[in-house]
Amino acid sequence: MLPLWVSVVAASALAAPAPGAGGQRRGAIQAWPDAPNVLLVVSDSFDGRLTFYPGSQVVKLPFINFMKAHGTSFLNAYTNSPICCPSRAAMWSGLFTHLTESWNNFKGLDPNYTTWMDVMEKHGYRTQKFGKLDYTSGHHSISNRVEAWTRDVAFLLRQEGRPMVNLAPKKTKVRVMEVDWKNTDRAVNWLRKEASNSTQPFVLYLGLNLPHPYPSPSSGENFGSSTFHTSRYWLKKVSYDAIKIPKWSPLSEMHPVDYYSSYTKNCTGKFTEKEIKNIRAFYYAMCAETDAMLGEIILALRQLGLLQKTIVIYTSDHGELAMEHRQFYKMSMYEASSHVPLLIMGPGIQANLQVSSVVSLVDIYPTMLDIAGIPLPQNLSGYSLLPSSSEMFKNEQKFKNLHPPWILSEFHGCNVNASTYMLRTNQWKYIAYSDGASVLPQLFDLSSDPDELTNIAAKFPEVTSSLDQKLRSIINYPKVSASVHQYNKEQFIKWKQSIGQNYSNVIANLRWHQDWLKKPKKYENAIDQWLKSHSDAKTI
Numbered sequence: 001m002l003p004l005w006v007s008v009v010a011a012s013a014l015a016a017p018a019p020g021a022g023g024q025r026r027g028a029i030q031a032w033p034d035a036p037n038v039l040l041v042v043s044d045s046f047d048g049r050l051t052f053y054p055g056s057q058v059v060k061l062p063f064i065n066f067m068k069a070h071g072t073s074f075l076n077a078y079t080n081s082p083i084c085c086p087s088r089a090a091m092w093s094g095l096f097t098h099l100t101e102s103w104n105n106f107k108g109l110d111p112n113y114t115t116w117m118d119v120m121e122k123h124g125y126r127t128q129k130f131g132k133l134d135y136t137s138g139h140h141s142i143s144n145r146v147e148a149w150t151r152d153v154a155f156l157l158r159q160e161g162r163p164m165v166n167l168a169p170k171k172t173k174v175r176v177m178e179v180d181w182k183n184t185d186r187a188v189n190w191l192r193k194e195a196s197n198s199t200q201p202f203v204l205y206l207g208l209n210l211p212h213p214y215p216s217p218s219s220g221e222n223f224g225s226s227t228f229h230t231s232r233y234w235l236k237k238v239s240y241d242a243i244k245i246p247k248w249s250p251l252s253e254m255h256p257v258d259y260y261s262s263y264t265k266n267c268t269g270k271f272t273e274k275e276i277k278n279i280r281a282f283y284y285a286m287c288a289e290t291d292a293m294l295g296e297i298i299l300a301l302r303q304l305g306l307l308q309k310t311i312v313i314y315t316s317d318h319g320e321l322a323m324e325h326r327q328f329y330k331m332s333m334y335e336a337s338s339h340v341p342l343l344i345m346g347p348g349i350q351a352n353l354q355v356s357s358v359v360s361l362v363d364i365y366p367t368m369l370d371i372a373g374i375p376l377p378q379n380l381s382g383y384s385l386l387p388s389s390s391e392m393f394k395n396e397q398k399f400k401n402l403h404p405p406w407i408l409s410e411f412h413g414c415n416v417n418a419s420t421y422m423l424r425t426n427q428w429k430y431i432a433y434s435d436g437a438s439v440l441p442q443l444f445d446l447s448s449d450p451d452e453l454t455n456i457a458a459k460f461p462e463v464t465s466s467l468d469q470k471l472r473s474i475i476n477y478p479k480v481s482a483s484v485h486q487y488n489k490e491q492f493i494k495w496k497q498s499i500g501q502n503y504s505n506v507i508a509n510l511r512w513h514q515d516w517l518k519k520p521k522k523y524e525n526a527i528d529q530w531l532k533s534h535s536d537a538k539t540i
C-alpha cells in the first residue's frame with residue numbers, strides 16, 4: 001500500500017554520472033535571463049501519502065492530480081524534522097536540524113544563515129513571500145517552549161486539548177481558512193501586478209496554514225490547536241466510506257516514547273470509531289481546501305500566460321497523524337507525520353513521472369539553486385532533485401553529486417521525551433533515540449508493514465545494527481542528544497530567572513494547567529530534581 005511497489009521509474013535518471021563531467025554540477029538549464037520563474041507553495045501538516053494513496057479514493061484533490069499529471073511526484077519525500085519551525089529551518093537553509101541547532105518551535109534558524117531565496121535574489125531573481133513562514137527563532141507560545149525544555153522531567157502531564165471536530169455553521173462556506181485564502185489572493189495579485197510584465201525572473205513563496213488543525217477555544221487560550229474544522233462544502237469532497245480506521249497497539253504495548261506523546265496530546269482516553277472517522281474526514285476535507293488554494297494560484301499562472309515559464313513546487317513542512325498511532329499532530333517519525341508531499345511541474349520537468357527514491361526537504365535548497373543555474377555550495381545537507389525530475393537529464397547522466405539512498409529526520413521538541421532520529425532507506429525505517437542505549441530503537445519494514453505496527457528491531461539485529469552504524473556515520477546522535485539536554489536545561493534556567501517571583505504562578509498556568517493545578521508542589525519538585533540531576537553522565 002506504500003509506494004515501495006511502485007516501479008522505480010527514475011532509475012535511468014539516477015544512473016552513475018558520465019566520466020569527464022568535471023566540476024560542472026549542472027548543465028542543461030540555462031542561466032539567467034532564461035532562468036524560469038519559480039513558485040513554491042508550502043502547506044502545513046499535509047500527509048504526503050495522500051498525493052498517491054489513498055489519494056483520490058478518499059478525497060478529491062484535483063490540483064494535486066493536475067500537478068502529478070503534468071509534473072514529477074516524489075513518492076517518498078520526508079521532512080527533516082516533523083514540526084513546523086525546525087522543518088522549515090532545514091528547508092530554507094538546506095542544512096540538517098542539528099547543524100543549525102533548530103531544536104524546537106522556539107529555536108529555529110538564527111539570522112546569520114543564508115536562505116536559497118537570499119541567494120537567488122543575489123543572482124537576479126525577484127523574490128516575494130506571502131503567508132506562513134515560521135523558520136526563524138523566537139516565536140510560538142511560552143507553553144510550547146517550556147514543554148520542549150522540560151521533556152526530560154519525570155512527570156507526565158496532558159498538554160494539548162483533546163482532538164475534536166467542528167463544523168462551520170454555513171453549509172456552502174468555501175473560504176473556511178480565511179487567512180490562507182487572503183494570502184493566496186495576495187500572491188495572485190502580486191503575480192498580476194508585479195510579475196506578469198516583468199523581464200526579471202521571479203521566485204514566489206506562498207505559505208499556507210492548512211491543513212493544520214485550528215485552536216480549541218473550549219480548552220482555554222493556553223491550549224494548542226486540536227480542532228479539525230471545515231464546512232459541508234469540503235466534507236462533500238471526502239468519501240466517508242473509504243476512510244480507514246487506524247489500528248492501535250494496546251496502551252501497554254506502546255513504545256514508551258509514543259506513550260508519552262499520546263498522553264501529552266491527551267489521546268490516551270477512549271475514542272469511539274465514529275469520533276476517529278470524523279476527525280479523519282474533517283482532516284481530509286481540510287486537505288481538499290488546501291488543494292483548492294494551490295489551484296487558485298496555478299490557475300492564475302495559466303491566465304497570466306506564466307505557467308509555461310514557471311516551475312511550480314508543492315510541499316508541506318510535515319504531515320498529520322489524524323489519530324494514527326493514537327495521536328494527532330506530528331512530532332513523530334511515523335509515516336503520517338514525517339512523509340510530505342513533493343510535486344514539481346513546469347518547463348523542463350518530466351510529466352507524469354513518479355520517483356520512488358527517498359528525498360527530503362533539505363533537497364529544496366540545491367534544487368532552487370539548480371533551477372536558477374547557480375553553482376551549489378559544498379556544505380549543503382541536500383541534493384538537487386533536478387537529476388530525477390528534469391527532462392534534460394533523462395539521458396545525460398551528467399550529475400556527479402547524486403542523491404544518496406537515505407534521508408535523515410530528527411526531532412528534539414515538545415511532546416516527545418527523547419531526541420529521535422530516523423534513517424529511511426530501501427524498505428526500512430530505523431528510529432533511534434537519545435543516547436542510543438537507554439531507549440529501545442524501532443525498525444519497520446515498510447514494504448510488509450506499511451502501517452508500522454510491528455517493531456522488528458529485536459528480530460533483525462543485523463539489519464538494526466547496520467542501520468544504526470549508518471546513522472552514526474551521518475550524525476553523532478548520542479552527542480547531539482546530550483547537547484539538546486544541555487540546551488534545554490540552560491534555556492529553562494534562564495527563563496525561570498527572567499520571571500522571578502512569578503515562576504510558580506506562570507508555570508502552573510501553562511497548557512498543562514488542568515493537571516498541574518491538582519498537585520503543583522509535586523510537579524515543581526520534579527523540575528527541581530531534574531535541574532539538580534547530572535544529565536551529563538549520559539554525555540559521550
Ligand SMILES: *[C@@H]1O[C@H](CO)[C@@H](O)[C@H](O)[C@H]1NC(C)=O
Pocket residue numbers: 110112113114
Ligand atoms: C551562526 O551563528 C551561530 C552562533 O551564533 C554559529 O554557531 C553558526 O555556525 C553560525 N552559522 C553561520 C552559517 O554562520
Ligand SMILES: *[C@@H]1O[C@H](CO)[C@@H](O)[C@H](O)[C@H]1NC(C)=O
Pocket residue numbers: 158160161162219223266269270514
Ligand atoms: C483531555 O481529555 C479528557 C477526556 O479524555 C477530557 O475530559 C479533558 O477535558 C481533556 N483535556 C483537555 C485539555 O482537552
Ligand SMILES: *[C@@H]1O[C@H](CO)[C@@H](O)[C@H](O)[C@H]1NC(C)=O
Pocket residue numbers: 193194197198199
Ligand atoms: C507592470 O505593469 C503595472 C501596471 O499594469 C505597473 O504598475 C508595474 O510597474 C509594471 N511592472 C513592471 C516590472 O514593469
Ligand SMILES: *[C@@H]1O[C@H](CO)[C@@H](O)[C@H](O)[C@H]1NC(C)=O
Pocket residue numbers: 152156256257259260417418434438439
Ligand atoms: C518517556 O515517558 C514514558 C511515559 O511516562 C516513560 O515510560 C519513559 O521512560 C520516558 N522515556 C524517557 C527516555 O524519559
Ligand SMILES: *[C@@H]1O[C@H](CO)[C@@H](O)[C@H](O)[C@H]1NC(C)=O
Pocket residue numbers: 095377378379
Ligand atoms: C558553507 O560554506 C560557505 C562557503 O562555501 C560559507 O560561507 C558558509 O558559512 C558555510 N555554512 C556553514 C553552515 O558552514
Ligand SMILES: *[C@@H]1O[C@H](CO)[C@@H](O)[C@H](O)[C@H]1NC(C)=O
Pocket residue numbers: 498499500501502
Ligand atoms: C509578575 O507578574 C506581575 C503581575 O502579573 C507583573 O506585573 C510583573 O511584571 C511580573 N514580573 C515579571 C518579572 O515577569
